Amino acid sequence: MSQAATTPTAPQAPAPAGAAACAVGLSKVYGEGETRVVALDSVSVEFGRGRFTAIMGPSGSGKSTLMHCMAGLDTISAGSARIGDTELSRLHDRQLTRLRRDKIGFIFQAFNLLPTLNALENITLPMDIAGRRPDQEWLDLVVATVGLSGRLRHRPSQLSGGQQQRVAVARALASRPEIIFADEPTGNLDSRSGAELLGFLRESVRELGQTVVMVTHDPVAASYADRVVFLADGRLIDELAGPTPEGVLDRMRRFDTKDRTS
Numbered sequence: 410m411s412q413a414a415t416t417p418t419a420p421q422a423p424a425p426a427g428a429a430a431c432a433v434g435l436s437k438v439y440g441e442g443e444t445r446v447v448a449l450d451s452v453s454v455e456f457g458r459g460r461f462t463a464i465m466g467p468s469g470s471g472k473s474t475l476m477h478c479m480a481g482l483d484t485i486s487a488g489s490a491r492i493g494d495t496e497l498s499r500l501h502d503r504q505l506t507r508l509r510r511d512k513i514g515f516i517f518q519a520f521n522l523l524p525t526l527n528a529l530e531n532i533t534l535p536m537d538i539a540g541r542r543p544d545q546e547w548l549d550l551v552v553a554t555v556g557l558s559g560r561l562r563h564r565p566s567q568l569s570g571g572q573q574q575r576v577a578v579a580r581a582l583a584s585r586p587e588i589i590f591a592d593e594p595t596g597n598l599d600s601r602s603g604a605e606l607l608g609f610l611r612e613s614v615r616e617l618g619q620t621v622v623m624v625t626h627d628p629v630a631a632s633y634a635d636r637v638v639f640l641a642d643g644r645l646i647d648e649l650a651g652p653t654p655e656g657v658l659d660r661m662r663r664f665d666t667k668d669r670t671s
């Protein structure tokens with residue numbers, strides 16, 4: 410608060426308190442009549458600032474829908490979805506576009522790099538489009554963190570899959586977004602590249618104070634997070650702090666048993 414006003418923002422600043430994003434009674438209904446699907450049923454959840462949260466749950470439980478609603482990529486049917494203090498349902502399309510551009514970083518399974526641009530140009534593209542100049546010191550730190558320093562002039566075709574994924578991570582981090590949403594970011598990677606990517610995300614939270622929310626099916630991937638929230642049938646049914654792969658698996662098994670006995 411007051412001390413933040415007098416202390417220059419250091420890249421290694423400790424995680425500030427509070428929620429980077431939150432949902433309150435968030436519901437999302439697709440279709441009508443016979444095709445009506447309640448994808449999210451009054452979900453309330455906070456994603457802590459400077460924290461790494463994983464979202465898990467069976468296929469069709471609403472993980473991607475929750476992420477899309479929280480990231481302003483989909484409209485909500487009821488309740489509230491906020492990024493920082495901004496209520497998303499109050500924003501028009503253009504305001505939403507600006508919010509996504511300025512405050513949110515995305516990492517998807519497909520890296521979506523532009524083949525004609527080199528690694529550095531891909532990393533700074535969102536800021537170039539927004540007409541913003543990158544903070545050089547921050548950019549250097551991000552590039553060093555993801556280990557791309559010697560590859561910045563290479564085009565995507567000259568990089569391995571793992572290196573391309575690092576470019577996608579650096580692109581998400583470069584503008585210092587309020588929050589990064591990652592949807593199955595390791596889905597297309599071999600286990601070594603996947604572990605590397607998760608390590609970078611973990612490091613970005615620890616070293617750079619970044620906020621990360623990641624959808625995953627993989628208990629090992631989820632164990633990189635500070636906290637796992639579990640969805641089932643569009644509802645938030647449980648959460649686990651300080652997850653280990655075994656702890657996550659154990660929790661998932663328990664849900665399975667409950668499903669079979671109820």
Ligand SMILES: Nc1ncnc2c1ncn2[C@@H]1O[C@H](COP(=O)(O)OP(=O)(O)OP(=O)(O)O)[C@@H](O)[C@H]1O
Nearest residue numbers: 439440446448466467468469470471472473474475
């Ligand atoms: N655009 C849409 N129109 C209609 N129904 C949808 C739409 N998107 C998602 N759904 C439905 O909403 C429910 C939740 O889907 P969602 O994709 O969020 O689940 P998920 O947990 O991410 O699943 P997966 O792990 O398989 O990706 C599902 O029943 C799905 O069929």
